[in-house]
Amino acid sequence: MSLMGILDRVGDATSVDKVVDPARKAVLAVLRPPAVKDFLHGTWLGHPLHPVLVQVPVGSWISAGVLDLVPAMRPAATMLIGTGVATALPAALAGAADWSDQEAGVRRLGAVHAGLNTAALALYVGSLAARGRRRGGLGRFLSYCGLGLAGTSAAIGGHMSYAQASGASHSATAAQALTHDWLDLGPLDDLPEGRPALRTGTGGGVAVPLAVVRRGARVDVFVGNCAHLSGPLYEGDVEEVRGSACLVCPWHGSAFDLDSGEPRHGPAATPQEKLEVRMEAGRVMARLPARHA
Numbered sequence: 001m002s003l004m005g006i007l008d009r010v011g012d013a014t015s016v017d018k019v020v021d022p023a024r025k026a027v028l029a030v031l032r033p034p035a036v037k038d039f040l041h042g043t044w045l046g047h048p049l050h051p052v053l054v055q056v057p058v059g060s061w062i063s064a065g066v067l068d069l070v071p072a073m074r075p076a077a078t079m080l081i082g083t084g085v086a087t088a089l090p091a092a093l094a095g096a097a098d099w100s101d102q103e104a105g106v107r108r109l110g111a112v113h114a115g116l117n118t119a120a121l122a123l124y125v126g127s128l129a130a131r132g133r134r135r136g137g138l139g140r141f142l143s144y145c146g147l148g149l150a151g152t153s154a155a156i157g158g159h160m161s162y163a164q165a166s167g168a169s170h171s172a173t174a175a176q177a178l179t180h181d182w183l184d185l186g187p188l189d190d191l192p193e194g195r196p197a198l199r200t201g202t203g204g205g206v207a208v209p210l211a212v213v214r215r216g217a218r219v220d221v222f223v224g225n226c227a228h229l230s231g232p233l234y235e236g237d238v239e240e241v242r243g244s245a246c247l248v249c250p251w252h253g254s255a256f257d258l259d260s261g262e263p264r265h266g267p268a269a270t271p272q273e274k275l276e277v278r279m280e281a282g283r284v285m286a287r288l289p290a291r292h293a
């Protein structure tokens with residue numbers, strides 16, 4: 001079995017839920033204020049915050065590992081290890097916020113990712129303590145062990161992102177199946193006012209759900225699969241969120257600005273794919289923006 005096959009087995013192991021579920025409840029309790037959770041998701045940034053923040057501890061620790069090979073550079077290595085330790089907590093909090101809103105298989109693997117990161121952090125703290133007591137050999141041994149664990153954990157995080165699509169925009173993936181031609185979505189007068197309607201786009205023989213919202217003469221058309229985890233946006237609601245009229249996902253409450261598609265409330269951190277719209281003889285026509293061509 002391949003290494004990635006082993007990781008998939010972990011994702012299937014329901015027995016670990018008796019540990020994972022209480023941990024998730026604790027994370028949700030600590031991160032209860034919506035503004036805190038949105039900040040940690042990266043909703044304000046339009047990009048998941050966790051992969052941005054992890055650059056600092058991972059980069060610092062890798063660099064320290066290189067500098068430790070040169071005796072004259074070891075004080076600088078110690079400084080970088082301290083930088084990594086100091087920045088690990090915000091990176092972990094952002095990861096925990098994302099993890100708490102993922103599906104069960106990703107949460108199981110994420111628990112392993114978090115456990116390895118915690119062990120790596122403990123080794124680096126031990127390394128700093130050893131270096132402070134002038135036990136440099138032990139300090140370097142502990143930090144290289146920490147680097148090994150952090151690297152293994154990063155590989156698992158990559159599997160969660162790439163193989164399990166835990167940080168990907170699911171609306172961007174769905175958009176790839178759409179044609180680049182104009183789609184006829186039917187008469188404007190058939191659309192309900194102020195709530196989403198389901199229409200179907202096509203491309204390559206595949207039907208793609210679209211969420212169409214009419215406000216008077218204005219129509220906004222989105223890919224129907226929510227950017228977060230593919231929830232049915234066409235079954236959502238139109239609500240005012242943080243001063244903007246938004247389309248709100250029925251699954252986890254992500255709110256997307258009707259005008260821009262940008263997230264105003266998480267857990268989604270990326271914009272919802274939005275189509276260009278024009279009217280033609282009273283009919284709504286929509287197509288993907290040119291960046292998808």
Ligand code: FES
Binds near residue numbers: 227250266267
């Ligand atoms: S699928 Fe999670 S908020 Fe839409």
